[in-house]
Amino acid sequence: MLNYLLTPLLTSLFAAGDFSKISTLFAMAGFMNIVFSFGMETTYFRFLNEYKEQKVFNTTFTTIVMSAIFFSIFSFVLIDPLANLTKLEDHPEYIQWLICIVIFDTLSVIPFAKLRHMGRPHKYAFIKLFNVLLQIGLIYFILDVCKNADRSSFWADLYNPDIGIGYVILANLLASALTFVFLATEILQFKWEFDFLFWKKTLVYALPLLIVGFGGMINEMIDRFMLLNFYPGTLSERHQANGIYSANYKLAVVIVLFIQAFRLGAEPFFFKAATQSDAPKIYARVMKFFVIVCCFSFLGVVLFLDIWKYFMGSTHKEYWTGLVVVPLLMVSKIFLGIYYNLSVWYKLTNKNLMGAWITIGGALITITLNYLLIPILGYTACAITTIVCYGSMMLSSYFLGQKYFPVPYDVKRMLGYIFLAVLIFLIFSFMVSDSTNTPFKLLIGLILSIIYTGCIFFKEKEELSRIPIFAKWLSK
Numbered sequence: 001m002l003n004y005l006l007t008p009l010l011t012s013l014f015a016a017g018d019f020s021k022i023s024t025l026f027a028m029a030g031f032m033n034i035v036f037s038f039g040m041e042t043t044y045f046r047f048l049n050e051y052k053e054q055k056v057f058n059t060t061f062t063t064i065v066m067s068a069i070f071f072s073i074f075s076f077v078l079i080d081p082l083a084n085l086t087k088l089e090d091h092p093e094y095i096q097w098l099i100c101i102v103i104f105d106t107l108s109v110i111p112f113a114k115l116r117h118m119g120r121p122h123k124y125a126f127i128k129l130f131n132v133l134l135q136i137g138l139i140y141f142i143l144d145v146c147k148n149a150d151r152s153s154f155w156a157d158l159y160n161p162d163i164g165i166g167y168v169i170l171a172n173l174l175a176s177a178l179t180f181v182f183l184a185t186e187i188l189q190f191k192w193e194f195d196f197l198f199w200k201k202t203l204v205y206a207l208p209l210l211i212v213g214f215g216g217m218i219n220e221m222i223d224r225f226m227l228l229n230f231y232p233g234t235l236s237e238r239h240q241a242n243g244i245y246s247a248n249y250k251l252a253v254v255i256v257l258f259i260q261a262f263r264l265g266a267e268p269f270f271f272k273a274a275t276q277s278d279a280p281k282i283y284a285r286v287m288k289f290f291v292i293v294c295c296f297s298f299l300g301v302v303l304f305l306d307i308w309k310y311f312m313g314s315t316h317k318e319y320w321t322g323l324v325v326v327p328l329l330m331v332s333k334i335f336l337g338i339y340y341n342l343s344v345w346y347k348l349t350n351k352n353l354m355g356a357w358i359t360i361g362g363a364l365i366t367i368t369l370n371y372l373l374i375p376i377l378g379y380t381a382c383a384i385t386t387i388v389c390y391g392s393m394m395l396s397s398y399f400l401g402q403k404y405f406p407v408p409y410d411v412k413r414m415l416g417y418i419f420l421a422v423l424i425f426l427i428f429s430f431m432v433s434d435s436t437n438t439p440f441k442l443l444i445g446l447i448l449s450i451i452y453t454g455c456i457f458f459k460e461k462e463e464l465s466r467i468p469i470f471a472k473w474l475s476k
Helices: 003-013 016-037 040-046 053-076 079-085 092-118 121-145 165-180 195-229 233-274 279-302 304-312 317-342 344-349 352-377 380-405 411-432 437-460 470-474
Strands: none
Touching: 003 016, 003 121, 003 233, 003 304, 016 092, 016 195, 016 233, 040 053, 040 195, 040 233, 053 079, 053 092, 053 195, 092 121, 092 165, 092 233, 121 165, 121 352, 165 411, 165 470, 195 233, 195 352, 195 380, 233 279, 233 304, 233 317, 233 344, 233 380, 279 304, 279 317, 279 411, 279 437, 304 317, 304 437, 317 344, 317 380, 317 411, 344 352, 344 380, 352 380, 411 437
16 A cells, blocks of 8 residues: 555656656566566465475575576566666666666565565565555655755755655665665575476476466556557647556555455465365355455446546546546456466466466456557547456466366356446446536445445455454344
8 A cells, every 4th residue: 555655746746757767667677576586486386286395486486586687687687678668868877776676676586585484474565565665755855855945954955856766766776775684584595406397496496477467467557658659740739648548547546455465375276285185165155255356346446436537636637537447447456366367277277378378368368359449439449448457368368277177166246246336336426427416426436336235245244254354243
């Protein structure tokens, strides 16, 4: 949540054009993180049940180090092409700083995975919180306090207008470097141990995951680059459209936060639960409640957009023109979350290559539809494309999963919950379409939220009665 507070901070400090440059840079960092980490995080958890933890840690961390060295050299050689891709030819140093961030983040992947496996959430949380709080503090201090200080003061000298948005990158770089230092205890547990056969086995497992991750990043981030190249208008207009879209993309914050938190806990949980005889039933139950939470998150945003729009601040109101894409993006995130749940089948059955093909298919859909539709629909095309992409990946994964690792999902009930959530939003949109009265809109949204909650409790009363926090209340 704190990490997402960077969005209102940045949108209050920068207009849409500059925010576009920041979001594009970090989109590039997303691609680099996938390549540099080489799927070793999931690989680490996968082999813990078969080999000693120290052996798995040593091997995966060795791969991470080798990957970081190789790809960082490769990236530094391509600084100019990368600057051209992001339309930042005047500031190639931004790319250099970004590569350094990715190196530190990559070297922290396996130590963080080790903390998760060892059940040390306090240290994990402290480091993550420190990282983002330092970023927020530095950005605010330099770009607000120092930038607006009296020109004769010492603080004003700390701000160099030529660096501009680069301060956002530098703040992230310092935070990533200190994160790496805080993980020194875990890193120093590394012992050189190179078992070629085991290393080969991890690479065979990880390579399809790399494809999955890279394809997933295409689905998630490639639209930023495509907007800069195919949106009709000048480069300035393209940056503005990209900035508006990127800021509104962040309004899927509630579902994205839940999905991120869920993935952190679900991956090790799914692997551990796989040894239980009733594992498929466990996965099915988890999926149902996952969908319910996602639907509540969806309604919690789309029914109260008059409040959520201030997440992007009110200094630069051009961001509000993109609110139309938020409901579409929220639905796409529900599909993405379901896909993450479904992906357990190919990770448990060592059919990662199938997962790679599913992701490649999604990436082809993303690239093709964005190429065809962006010149016609602008950034709305990107939102529509994400629904088609993640919807197709979700369906493909479900049908293949039922073939290779059957799980008794309650499909009708889950589809019913999603359909009802979307229907409630459509009813809300119809009821408030001509209204500019914000309190009225919020009241209607609250009433419809209560109705949806009542429907869920009625249908899930038996399930909820097994949970202590609900049992006493439901028994009355």
